[in-house]
Amino acid sequence: MVKTKIQKxxxxxxxxxxxEHAIVLIKDFFQLALSTELNLTRVTAPLFVRSGTGVNDDLNGVERPVSFPVKSMNEERLEIVQSLAKWKRLKVTDLGLKPGFGIYTDMNAIRPDEDLDAVHSLYVDQWDWEMAIDEKDRTIFFLHEIVEKIYRCIKRTEFFIYDRYDNIKPVLPEHIEFVYADDLQREYPDLTPKEREAKVAKKYGAVFISGIGGKLPDGSIHDGRSPDYDDWITETGDGHRGLNGDIIVWNDVLKAPFELSSMGIRVCPQSLTAQLEERGMEERAKLMFHTKLLKGQLTQTLGGGIGQSRLCMFLLRKAHIGETQVSIWPDKIHAECKKKGIKLLQLK
Known part of the structure; x- marks a missing residue:
């Protein structure tokens, strides 16, 4: 992993x-804008789920969740969530939501295997959202329509903050650019995925990179994705594969690309089977979540997560995510932040 560093x-x-006041303003304004734009109802989310059910998100397939035994449940193990990617689909199904309507929630997670830097922490807070869609909406074009709606919410929030703090000037472009991970690999074959992101983010200001997780023309992948929530294998109909992607903006404070959101159309039974096979994880098909999905018992959905602390960090022009959330940091990060003039919210 390439660490995001504080430049100066x-x-x-x-x-x-x-x-602290501005964080509250951003969170209140943005979640109202998002829920209105996407027809989302707020729901209460779990902090932990049962182990061995396939419900917890294992991100790239290797990260270890925090788990613990429960005395009152015969020492059954529960896991702190790493995200709610699969839980949300179960919830949308349980609520019986019709296409075009969905849910959002405050997701709080612990990711102990995270490589800590200016934008990655042990504690993750995001707006997790999920909406029911029709089978006919399983297209890259529909996904891009939803991306544009989310980007409008981000833009409106940026102006909202500028209206209250006029020394925080708007920097986002009027429109977000759509690019594909395989096209980036062909255009910049000698660059790493992070360097490719830097090229297009700096060029356009805001981009949505589609096709995250699937194999690129050279056999590599742009970035890791677990095989059992986003669909990164289905052909898009315009010469590409993958019905998912990331919203990335150019962060001028860090002089680096900055991911605000990861999202995608969720796997159907066929794409789940294909993705499990490609990753050599066919045994997951026996887990509770996967069994329901393969039997066609889950609503087809589209969803994602939008980083709360990250959005606040970007809109308030902060240099470290520890300025917009309270986490735990190693001594070397405290020392670096002190040297660079950064005041972390967590007390040393």
Whole structure:
């Protein structure tokens, strides 16, 4: 993993107290905009789920969840969620939601295997959302329509903050650009995926990179994706594969690409089977979640997550995610932040 580094000495535009006030403003404004734009109803989310059910998100397939035994349940093990990618689909199915309607929630996760840097922490907070869709909507074009709606919410929130703090100037372009991971690999074959992201994010200001997780023309993948939630194998009909992607903006404070959201159309029984086979994980088909999906018992959905602390970090022009959330950091990060003039919210 390439770590995102703080480039130079830095001074926050807002003080700590102003920052805390601004975080509340952003969160309240954005979630209302998002729920209105996508027809989402807020639901309450779990902090932990049962082990061995296939419900927890294992991200790239290798990250270890935090787990613990429960005395009152005969020592059955539960796991702290790493995201709610699959739980949300179960919830949409349980609620019986019709296409065009969905849910959103505050997701709080712990990811102990995260490589810590300026944008990655042990604690993850995001708006997790999921909406029911028709089978006919399993297209890259429909996905891009939803991306544009989410981007409009981000743009409106940026102006909302500028309207209250006029020294935080808007920087996002009017429109988000759509690119494909395989096209980027062909255009920049000698660059790493992170370097390709930097090229297009700096060029356009905001991009949606489609086809994350599937094999590229050279056999590599742009970035890791578990095989059992996003569909990254289905052909799009325009010469590409993958019905998912990431919203990435150019972060001028960090001089780096900055991921705000990961999302996608969820796997159908056929794409789940194909993706499990490609990753050599066919044994997962026996788990509760996967069994339901393969039997056609789950609603077809589209969903994703939008980082709360990351969005606040970007809109408030912060240099470290520890300025918009409280986590735990190693001594070397505390020392680096102190040297660069960064005040973390977590007390040393």
């Amino acid at each position: 000495k830095y001074k926050s535009i807002l003080g700590e107290k102003e920052t």
